């Protein structure tokens with residue numbers, strides 16, 4: 265049977281079971297190797313208030329937050345995108361940001377010149 269993806273959309277490999285994580289957006293239980301992991305610095309004071317305070321010289325401590333998303337939420341939020349058959353064969357880390365629409369979808373080193 266033809267496979268859509270070489271790794272079946274997971275990083276499981278030969279191991280039988282992977283721990284379960286919850287999707288940050290919808291709460292769905294997802295295997296950790298299938299979920300999209302996003303780690304970023306989050307400020308407790310968000311939005312324009314935080315920016316205003318920092319502009320005035322205030323120091324706001326930030327914390328590193330790791331979030332897991334299920335595939336449908338990651339696609340909805342634009343973290344990952346469906347790729348064409350050829351593009352799917354190129355291994356790109358899942359949480360690497362894609363370029364904006366209009367420019368090429370892939371990082372420069374994968375482009376054929």
Ligand SMILES: [Zn+2]
Pocket residue numbers: 287288289290291292333334335336337338
């Ligand atoms: Zn979700």
